[in-house]
Amino acid sequence: MLSKKLLHSQTHIWNHIFSFMKSMSLKCAIQLQIPDIIDRYDSPMLLSKLVEALTLKPKRTHFVYRLMRILVHTGFFVKQSVSATRQYDEEEGEGYSLAPPSRLLLKEDPLSIRSSLLIF
Numbered sequence: 001m002l003s004k005k006l007l008h009s010q011t012h013i014w015n016h017i018f019s020f021m022k023s024m025s026l027k028c029a030i031q032l033q034i035p036d037i038i039d040r041y042d043s044p045m046l047l048s049k050l051v052e053a054l055t056l057k058p059k060r061t062h063f064v065y066r067l068m069r070i071l072v073h074t075g076f077f078v079k080q081s082v083s084a085t086r087q088y089d090e091e092e093g094e095g096y097s098l099a100p101p102s103r104l105l106l107k108e109d110p111l112s113i114r115s116s117l118l119i120f
Helices: 003-016 020-031 034-041 047-055 061-071 101-103 114-117
Strands: 077-086 092-100
Touching: 003 020, 020 061, 020 101, 020 114, 034 047, 034 061, 034 077, 034 101, 047 061, 047 092, 061 077, 092 101, 101 114
Parallel strands: none
Antiparallel strands: 077 092
């Protein structure tokens, strides 16, 4: 019984220590305009396409997967299997689309709350 309470207590503390990661990941996504980029793509967007659309230095592009993983876990994006056919080859993988909460983060949405999030 004591070990279960200890485990619960440790989990509670770790959740508080790392809770800032969720809000900072969301702020980063907005600053990179990820919701707007995915919305304009108009279908689930492969990670490779998202990386191409972002204006990042090449050595930072491998962090996009980790960022999207957090944002999917927190319910701002949805990940699904996708196949995109190009002229010469076929690319398959995991694609990202907007979840309902991320619609409120779009620049042009009349109910957008992105400016409130960027204050912090």
